Amino acid sequence: MIEFNGVSKYYDGVAAVSDLNLHCPEGAFTVLLGSSGSGKSTTLKMINRLEPHDSGTLLFGGQDVRRIEVKSLRRRIGYAIQSVGLFPHWTVARNIATVPSLLGWERARIEARIDELLALLGLEDGRFRNSYPHQLSGGQQQRVGVARALAADPEVLLMDEPFGALDPVTRGSLQQEVRRIHQLQGRTFVLVTHDVDEALLLADRLVVMDQGRVIQQGSPAELLTRPATPFVRDFFGGSELGVRLLARRAVGQWLRPGEWLEGVEPIDEQMTLREALSRFVEQGCQRLPVKSASGERRGVLHFCDLAAQEQESMP
Numbered sequence: 001m002i003e004f005n006g007v008s009k010y011y012d013g014v015a016a017v018s019d020l021n022l023h024c025p026e027g028a029f030t031v032l033l034g035s036s037g038s039g040k041s042t043t044l045k046m047i048n049r050l051e052p053h054d055s056g057t058l059l060f061g062g063q064d065v066r067r068i069e070v071k072s073l074r075r076r077i078g079y080a081i082q083s084v085g086l087f088p089h090w091t092v093a094r095n096i097a098t099v100p101s102l103l104g105w106e107r108a109r110i111e112a113r114i115d116e117l118l119a120l121l122g123l124e125d126g127r128f129r130n131s132y133p134h135q136l137s138g139g140q141q142q143r144v145g146v147a148r149a150l151a152a153d154p155e156v157l158l159m160d161e162p163f164g165a166l167d168p169v170t171r172g173s174l175q176q177e178v179r180r181i182h183q184l185q186g187r188t189f190v191l192v193t194h195d196v197d198e199a200l201l202l203a204d205r206l207v208v209m210d211q212g213r214v215i216q217q218g219s220p221a222e223l224l225t226r227p228a229t230p231f232v233r234d235f236f237g238g239s240e241l242g243v244r245l246l247a248r249r250a251v252g253q254w255l256r257p258g259e260w261l262e263g264v265e266p267i268d269e270q271m272t273l274r275e276a277l278s279r280f281v282e283q284g285c286q287r288l289p290v291k292s293a294s295g296e297r298r299g300v301l302h303f304c305d306l307a308a309q310e311q312e313s314m315p
């Protein structure tokens with residue numbers, strides 16, 4: 001969907017990104033991960049031409065972005081940023097309606113879309129619709145920012161640290177929400193973050209950047225198990241690589257079916273192996289029964305299997 005071929009961008013002769021080769025596949029959730037100043041935001045802004053690139057080619061849906069009229073390009077791309085950028089004197093509803101109104105949608109269609117998005121982002125409580133941004137919490141404002149970016153059902157959603165300023169609990173619930181929306185709608189999402197756990201939670205495809213260059217790109221499991229350089233390994237927390245890998249895997253794939261255990265509270269098969277590890281430590285046990293969301297017996301998770309799989313996947 002989006003392809004960078006040898007793309008560079010300079011500010012006052014200094015490269016912000018250089019010779020970028022990067023692919024964001026259609027329908028995938030791509031996350032650009034890197035430390036401050038590594039060129040992530042610049043990369044994102046070149047996609048919707050908020051920043052023009054200086055050399056190389058950047059393709060959007062197979063077309064050179066320079067050949068797509070800026071207005072029509074931006075209509076195809078939603079953009080959500082950390083500072084939200086809501087219009088302060090407009091209600092939530094009017095903020096969300098910004099792009100559909102520009103596109104000349106009929107009133108009834110706009111109203112229906114606002115309702116749909118408020119429900120999608122967990123803001124369906126009637127009071128939000130006509131509130132002003134300053135009457136909302138930071139987390140609610142971020143939700144409205146994402147709703148506004150999604151309003152005209154863009155082909156691509158770009159998000160630059162959209163949960164940056166939030167407390168861990170609100171951040172966690174918004175991350176889950178965005179993941180759910182991605183799975184539901186099957187659109188192409190590109191998100192920028194410097195938070196490793198956020199990246200691992202959301203990404204189908206992960207791109208690690210440093211000093212304006214792509215250091216490695218691939219699936220989260222690939223990067224965790226086969227980091228291409230010591231930098232990538234260190235970025236994922238070196239000794240924490242194994243635990244982070246456990247956070248990507250669900251209990252359901254690792255249990256022994258056909259076994260059961262009485263007298264111990266069962267865990268859910270959707271639980272991550274990382275959470276299960278905490279449960280083993282908390283309860284000081286070696287085995288845990290596993291049930292489905294509807295309460296059916298699925299089998300037993302053995303601590304020794306979990307430890308073995310972590311060793312296998314370590315680089």
Ligand SMILES: Nc1ncnc2c1ncn2[C@@H]1O[C@H](COP(=O)(O)OP(=O)(O)OP(=O)(O)O)[C@@H](O)[C@H]1O
Nearest residue numbers: 011015016034035036037038039040041042043194
């Ligand atoms: N408008 C600008 N003028 C001059 N230099 C800039 C401009 N925007 C970015 N840069 C420089 O380009 C480099 C990459 O910046 P960029 O914002 O893309 O990094 P980032 O990885 O998104 O960082 P952060 O996580 O801190 O936002 C930095 O060295 C930055 O100082």
